[in-house]
Amino acid sequence: MRSTGAWGSTVLAVAALVSGCSSTTEEPPATTGGETTVAIRIAGRTVQPTNGRAEARVGQPIVLKVDSDTADELHVHSDPAHTFAVEPRAGQEFRFTVTVPGQVEVELHEAGKTVTTLQVRP
Structure with a gap:
């Protein structure tokens, strides 16, 4: 039997790791379809979330679900910009894309207040 030495053992170990990774049953995160949803609750002068973070893709639907006890206006600082009138009621939904x-x-x-910042990826 021929010895492979330390270098040969390293190559075999790396090959085993690579083949182990390729047999995983997990699927990668979806990059198309679906939507990004941000739930917003406004109670008096309190807003949840404040300074939140969310992610989306260009062209992916983004939904703001709002429950509010006061009237206000949501501004989405994107290209194109969006403005939504918030009424004092529950169950409002505002949809847009970036x-x-x-x-x-x-x-x-x-x-x-800044409710959330969306990181929009290509």
Whole structure:
């Protein structure tokens, strides 16, 4: 029997690791389809979330689900920009897409608070 030496053992170990990784049953995260949803609750001058973070892809639907006890206005600082009138009621949904990658702030205008920042990827 021929010895492979230390270098040969290393190559075999790396090959075993690589083949082990390729047999995983986990699927990669979806990059198309689906939607990004941000739940927003406004109670008086309190907004949840405040300064939150979310991720989306260019062209992917983004849904803001809002429950509020006061009127206000959501501004989405994207290209194109979006503005949504918030009414004092539960169960409001605002849908939009973003066409340019980058950071997009969603701001509650009257309250003067950033609800979330979307990281929009190509």
